[in-house]
Amino acid sequence: MIFRQLFEPESGTYTYLIGCRDSGLAVLIDPVCEMVDRDLSVLQQLGLTLTYTLETHIHADHVTSACRLRSLTGCKIAYPEMDGLACADIAVNEMNPLSVGSLILRPLFTPGHTDAHHSYLIDRPDASRVFTGDALLIDGCGRTDFQNGDAGTLYRSIHEKLFTLPDDTLVYPAHDYKHRHVTTVAQERERNPRVGGGKTLEQFIEIMANLDLPYPKQIDVAVPANRLCGDCRDEDTAARDPSCRALQG
Numbered sequence: 001m002i003f004r005q006l007f008e009p010e011s012g013t014y015t016y017l018i019g020c021r022d023s024g025l026a027v028l029i030d031p032v033c034e035m036v037d038r039d040l041s042v043l044q045q046l047g048l049t050l051t052y053t054l055e056t057h058i059h060a061d062h063v064t065s066a067c068r069l070r071s072l073t074g075c076k077i078a079y080p081e082m083d084g085l086a087c088a089d090i091a092v093n094e095m096n097p098l099s100v101g102s103l104i105l106r107p108l109f110t111p112g113h114t115d116a117h118h119s120y121l122i123d124r125p126d127a128s129r130v131f132t133g134d135a136l137l138i139d140g141c142g143r144t145d146f147q148n149g150d151a152g153t154l155y156r157s158i159h160e161k162l163f164t165l166p167d168d169t170l171v172y173p174a175h176d177y178k179h180r181h182v183t184t185v186a187q188e189r190e191r192n193p194r195v196g197g198g199k200t201l202e203q204f205i206e207i208m209a210n211l212d213l214p215y216p217k218q219i220d221v222a223v224p225a226n227r228l229c230g231d232c233r234d235e236d237t238a239a240r241d242p243s244c245r246a247l248q249g
């Protein structure tokens with residue numbers, strides 16, 4: 001397995017490249033529009049062919065590069081089926097494991113941050129990895145006050161789908177704002193200040209209700225653009241990222 005953790009500093013987003021050594025095929029989880037050139041050059045350096053992009057959810061803080069990558073490479077676009085996006089080629093659900101060459105990614109339905117959010121598990125004897133999107137972050141979790149989010153639902157997703165994984169499963173989140181890269185299931189179960197350490201459902205709901213977070217500055221642009229798989233035809237999005245203009249028309 002070939003693995004890269006890639007970072008976009010403006011939104012603090014991690015994109016994950018997972019490649020199969022045998023087949024030379026790769027997937028990008030949660031790619032960011034502004035980082036297309038970087039991602040294509042990493043693929044080229046590693047000698048990998050992008051077979052599809054894969055989203056954990058419809059993001060509110062950045063625009064996906066899925067549509068641009070499909071235009072440039074001919075890859076497919078995978079999104080949670082429940083999001084119902086006409087632009088997606090692959091409808092993701094828990095019933096259908098995804099493959100990248102000989103690698104298997106198991107979708108885990110983890111709603112609460114958004115109502116269709118999925119995490120992805122690569123189960124391997126040496127090191128299992130779970131890509132948790134915004135469901136579970138390092139010492140945190142995604143907010144639950146937009147996009148049909150719900151704190152109780154997120155608590156159950158984390159406890160039933162993520163905290164039940166083996167202790168040493170590596171947890172790779174979609175964001176970190178403090179230069180941390182990875183954590184483990186056991187560490188978050190024991191120490192996550194919002195949802196770990198034996199926090200009850202009621203305590204978690206109380207914590208989430210009192211976060212007092214600002215309105216996400218990109219949400220009004222990013223969500224509509226991402227519902228088009230990041231197709232940057234609307235003027236606001238194109239203005240943010242000149243490279244997206246190539247797609248217009």
Ligand SMILES: [Fe+2]
Binds near residue numbers: 057058059134
């Ligand atoms: Fe998010």
